[in-house]
Amino acid sequence: MYIELRVFPASTMKRLAFLLMLVCIGCGRKPETPVKAALVDSGRSVKFSGLDYAIVSEINRDSTAGLWKTLIPVFRMPADTDLKTYQPVQPGTYRIRDKAIVFTPDTPFTKGKTYFIRYYRFGGKDNLWDYIRGKTKLGRVPYTDLVF
Numbered sequence: 378m379y380i381e382l383r384v385f386p387a388s389t390m391k392r393l394a395f396l397l398m399l400v401c402i403g404c405g406r407k408p409e410t411p412v413k414a415a416l417v418d419s420g421r422s423v424k425f426s427g428l429d430y431a432i433v434s435e436i437n438r439d440s441t442a443g444l445w446k447t448l449i450p451v452f453r454m455p456a457d458t459d460l461k462t463y464q465p466v467q468p469g470t471y472r473i474r475d476k477a478i479v480f481t482p483d484t485p486f487t488k489g490k491t492y493f494i495r496y497y498r499f500g501g502k503d504n505l506w507d508y509i510r511g512k513t514k515l516g517r518v519p520y521t522d523l524v525f
């Protein structure tokens with residue numbers, strides 16, 4: 378009894394390697410839409426763009442007062458950046474304009490001071506490997522701080 382080994386031609390091996398590479402790339406994580414924060418209205422307001430318009434308009438129809446303040450809070454950057462988590466939320470109004478959320482503070486932004494928006498990613502797109510690597514922890518919502 379013997380085992381017959383078949384050797385494929387080089388062109389067939391290249392095609393199989395290419396097919397394997399396509400499958401690996403296709404199963405990769407989809408890139409997220411970049412979320413941006415920029416000053417508008419001569420620095421009086423901040424525009425938060427990059428969110429799905431259908432989701433934003435659905436949340437806007439909710440009648441809960443202060444809803445945007447909990448989802449996309451605006452903070453003043455402290456001198457010691459380790460204390461960012463303990464800063465009070467800037468009071469102001471949120472409006473939807475041109476498929477973006479525009480925040481206008483009750484008191485104008487101070488020139489020369491830095492502010493940031495904490496964008497919580499509620500997408501649920503984390504996978505098991507994010508927990509194993511320590512990028513995500515159970516019970517915590519991942520967020521991104523956008524500085525402006």
